Amino acid sequence: MLKNKLNGLRRSPKGLVVILFAGLLVVGTGYTAVNAAVNTSPQAASHSAAQINYGKKLFLSNCASCHGKNAEGTANGPTLIGVGEASVDFQVSTGRMPGASSGPQMQVKPVQFTNDEIAAMAAFVGSLATGPAIPGAEYTSGNGDIQKGGELFRVNCAMCHNAAGKGGALTEGKYAPELMHSSAKTIAEAMILGPQNMPVFNDANITPQEKNDIITYLQYLQTHSSAGGDELGGLGPVTEGLLAWLGLLGLIIAITIWLGAKSN
Amino acid sequence: MSNTATAKKKNGFLAGTANYVDERVGVAGVLKEFGRKIFPDHWSFMLGEVALYSFLVLLLSGTFLTFFFQPSMTDVVYNGVYAPLKGAHMSIAYASSLDITFEVRGGLLMRQVHHWSALLFVAAAGLHMLRVFFTGAFRKPRELNWVVGFVLFVLGMAAGFTGYSLPDDLLSGNGLRIIDGMIKGVPFIGTWISTLLFGGEFPGHSIVGRLYSLHIMLVPALILVFLAIHLVMLVLHKHTHYSGAGRKDTNVVGYPLMPVYVAKAGGFFFIVFGVIMLIASFFTINPIWNYGGYDPSPVSAGTQPDWYIGWLDGALRLAPTHLEFMIGDNTLSMNILLPLVISLVFLALVALYPFFENWVTGDKREHHVLDRPRNAPVRTAIGAAGVTFYAVLWAGASTDLIATNFKMSLNQVLVTMQISLIILPIVAFMVTKRICLSLQRKDREIALHGRESGRIVRLPHGEYIEVHEAANEYDLFKLVDYKDYQPTLARPNAEGKITISARLRATASRFYFKDSVSPATMTEIEANAHHAHEIEEQVQKAIENQKL
Numbered sequence A: 001m002l003k004n005k006l007n008g009l010r011r012s013p014k015g016l017v018v019i020l021f022a023g024l025l026v027v028g029t030g031y032t033a034v035n036a037a038v039n040t041s042p043q044a045a046s047h048s049a050a051q052i053n054y055g056k057k058l059f060l061s062n063c064a065s066c067h068g069k070n071a072e073g074t075a076n077g078p079t080l081i082g083v084g085e086a087s088v089d090f091q092v093s094t095g096r097m098p099g100a101s102s103g104p105q106m107q108v109k110p111v112q113f114t115n116d117e118i119a120a121m122a123a124f125v126g127s128l129a130t131g132p133a134i135p136g137a138e139y140t141s142g143n144g145d146i147q148k149g150g151e152l153f154r155v156n157c158a159m160c161h162n163a164a165g166k167g168g169a170l171t172e173g174k175y176a177p178e179l180m181h182s183s184a185k186t187i188a189e190a191m192i193l194g195p196q197n198m199p200v201f202n203d204a205n206i207t208p209q210e211k212n213d214i215i216t217y218l219q220y221l222q223t224h225s226s227a228g229g230d231e232l233g234g235l236g237p238v239t240e241g242l243l244a245w246l247g248l249l250g251l252i253i254a255i256t257i258w259l260g261a262k263s264n
Numbered sequence B: 001m002s003n004t005a006t007a008k009k010k011n012g013f014l015a016g017t018a019n020y021v022d023e024r025v026g027v028a029g030v031l032k033e034f035g036r037k038i039f040p041d042h043w044s045f046m047l048g049e050v051a052l053y054s055f056l057v058l059l060l061s062g063t064f065l066t067f068f069f070q071p072s073m074t075d076v077v078y079n080g081v082y083a084p085l086k087g088a089h090m091s092i093a094y095a096s097s098l099d100i101t102f103e104v105r106g107g108l109l110m111r112q113v114h115h116w117s118a119l120l121f122v123a124a125a126g127l128h129m130l131r132v133f134f135t136g137a138f139r140k141p142r143e144l145n146w147v148v149g150f151v152l153f154v155l156g157m158a159a160g161f162t163g164y165s166l167p168d169d170l171l172s173g174n175g176l177r178i179i180d181g182m183i184k185g186v187p188f189i190g191t192w193i194s195t196l197l198f199g200g201e202f203p204g205h206s207i208v209g210r211l212y213s214l215h216i217m218l219v220p221a222l223i224l225v226f227l228a229i230h231l232v233m234l235v236l237h238k239h240t241h242y243s244g245a246g247r248k249d250t251n252v253v254g255y256p257l258m259p260v261y262v263a264k265a266g267g268f269f270f271i272v273f274g275v276i277m278l279i280a281s282f283f284t285i286n287p288i289w290n291y292g293g294y295d296p297s298p299v300s301a302g303t304q305p306d307w308y309i310g311w312l313d314g315a316l317r318l319a320p321t322h323l324e325f326m327i328g329d330n331t332l333s334m335n336i337l338l339p340l341v342i343s344l345v346f347l348a349l350v351a352l353y354p355f356f357e358n359w360v361t362g363d364k365r366e367h368h369v370l371d372r373p374r375n376a377p378v379r380t381a382i383g384a385a386g387v388t389f390y391a392v393l394w395a396g397a398s399t400d401l402i403a404t405n406f407k408m409s410l411n412q413v414l415v416t417m418q419i420s421l422i423i424l425p426i427v428a429f430m431v432t433k434r435i436c437l438s439l440q441r442k443d444r445e446i447a448l449h450g451r452e453s454g455r456i457v458r459l460p461h462g463e464y465i466e467v468h469e470a471a472n473e474y475d476l477f478k479l480v481d482y483k484d485y486q487p488t489l490a491r492p493n494a495e496g497k498i499t500i501s502a503r504l505r506a507t508a509s510r511f512y513f514k515d516s517v518s519p520a521t522m523t524e525i526e527a528n529a530h531h532a533h534e535i536e537e538q539v540q541k542a543i544e545n546q547k548l
Helices: A002-011 A013-038 A049-062 A084-093 A115-128 A146-156 A184-193 A208-223 A237-261 B002-025 B027-035 B043-066 B092-102 B107-134 B143-164 B170-185 B190-198 B207-237 B257-282 B307-318 B334-361 B377-396 B399-405 B410-449 B473-480 B500-513 B522-547
Strands: B075-077 B089-091 B325-327 B330-332 B451-458 B464-469
Touching (some): A049 A115, A084 A115, A084 A184, A146 A208, A184 A208, A237 B107, A237 B307, B002 B027, B027 B257, B043 B207, B089 B092, B092 B107, B107 B143, B107 B257, B107 B307, B107 B377, B143 B170, B143 B207, B170 B190, B170 B307, B190 B207, B307 B377, B307 B410, B334 B377, B377 B500, B399 B410, B410 B473, B410 B522, B451 B522, B464 B522
Antiparallel strands (some): B075 B089, B325 B330, B451 B464
């Protein structure tokens, strides 16, 4: 009886609607759940209205000329709706924003705002739409596996940022910056966001633990100077060759001139 | 009887030993001959010596390193003291290099001494070659020794490259990968040779061991052999000297090897060693621990070879893209073949230049007095063009670092260098030749009219003259002691025919010597001296009159 009834329902147009609806429901909620797990959890609504208002004020006077009054974007700057708090924090706390001029890439400059101001602007942009939140201690604690971090860094990051984190060239005047002065938070944000030319390394690609490993490795490089003496900018054979010619051979030639000068 | 006994005693141990050795191997004659070899004093004659001494330092420090280095590519788990690599999988070669660096006492210093002196060895040899080129020291009878020196330079690059690849770190592995790519780019046989060299597909498990054999046996042995030939020829040919009073093609003016130069050269060895130690103590070179063990998947940004391979890397980087084409199933990668061919042609030109110049001048005499670079304008200009060509290729190896550090676009840097590679050598040729000719004319002017003294004198009839000081006789030597070749004409041979070779030679001769500036002759100098003397008399007279 029941079987027949179900079979009948399946073949009727009504049944098609039900099945479609159920299917969409499963896929949709599933996607949302996975998406939430993969990306960062939805914005914690812990910002006071006052902070968001303050952020809006700062935004209107400092950012709106390029990003639009409602952060909808203009010809000079992209929309900031949905970029998340992490993006604002990354761009402003490294001094890249506000940008001084257009060019191949936004430059690191002296930071223009206080931490409170940056937090307020981040809160404002975060309140517009959901986006990546500022990474927490699970990314940035710096107590990860240093060896694994080094390996991950060489495989995923070294082709642009150099094996020793000294940066490298990209096309048409763009470049991957050096990482020897970047804070743990900045590095974590960069991996989550993929700012400018950097690809996004989301948490499914490189887990939060692995991101922490990479940061731990970079912090080791930042705090340990070379065992072999001055590292000549860490630029490898080019500066070594320069010193070999100008310093080493130069010094020896100066001595030969001194030795040869006696006969005159 | 008793007299001879006391005499023997007086001579003491040293003389006794010397006598003992001489009676058995007859070394006195050799020493006498060798000890009387004359070395002229000039700083530029010591550059080859610097290369020789850095080679000695390389042998010493290299021997130390062989005690601890293990050339095996077997996989191990690193368990040494360097924290960021603890627990990492790597080859034994890399692990033992890390052990030398962090755990062998003095190991890091020795590694740095070895590497710095390798850079110095090739640099000093290169500069020595340039000195020989620009002073024309490669002319008869030294053409063959130029070729031997050239072989030494190439062997130096080979020694450097094989050594650079041994630690099996990421940087050197990236370098090897480029070599592998270049070999594979050779049409038809490339892939076979690569498989043979690496013992299978890159990176394989054999390459470090094979490079090690080359690096510590074959290449240094060849360097020693060619070094011996180089030095024996140096003794046979006797040393060249710069022109000056009493310096001729038939003599050498300087100090004997014994005792002056033995002391000088011995001391100089320790100075070179000392400077290398100093630099190695204060400056890191090749921080392999930063790069990690080699693994074919990662490639680091800013990967460069050591400086002496830089020009080859630059040639690869500057090669235009999209030039490859197919012959049957074989791709001809012109972006690999073009740089390869250009580098080999460049090396061949360097090796063969002395023979070419000799063919152009047709000069069969021996030359022991060196040219001042200005007195061979076209040779100097060719040298400058060659140096510029090399320098652009060399700079080409660091396009990425130039772009990032000077805030420029990588693409524009690359295109600028591609254009410079063709334009700049031509500009360098023209500018250098002009400078040489101007300097020659200035020399001629000074020889004939002396130096402007800045003394302005008014003669009684109102004329102002500047008094010129005649060059003294010693300086005069330097200014006029050179041969000005004249362009030769293509002459018919015995059969009355003008061969193509004769025509080419006449064209080359015109290219070399059509603007040559002849040195001031003795008659001209004397005539001018007479004239100057008359003026000086007038001046003296005028001064006397004023006093009255």
